[in-house]
Amino acid sequence: MQGHLSVWLVKHELVHRSLGFDYQGIETLQIKTED
Template sequence: MNLYMKCFCYQDRSLGFDYQGIETLQIKPEDWHSIGVILYVYGYNYLRSQCAYDVAPGGLLASVYHLTRIEYGIDQPA
């Protein structure tokens, strides 16, 4: 996903990888709408959970989004 965003000139900043190997990105607030469209195009159409916390008083706000794909009209889950 990160490579796709870089191809479209989004100025994200990698904050490293978590213990599961998932990359964490810092994204500018003005790019959120475009990022949301990209994720939807990739099939992520359901927000399972969201949380946020202050990194420091009066500082940055860290947000975590757990997105998943919901497919309609299927008989058995994959």
């Protein structure tokens, strides 16, 4: 299950991967930026 942030990132074509959810249920993401 992806969070709202994941959907937003995909919509804006930002490459990322989910690192899972913390104890509060907040999704942690790692953004991959291209130089």
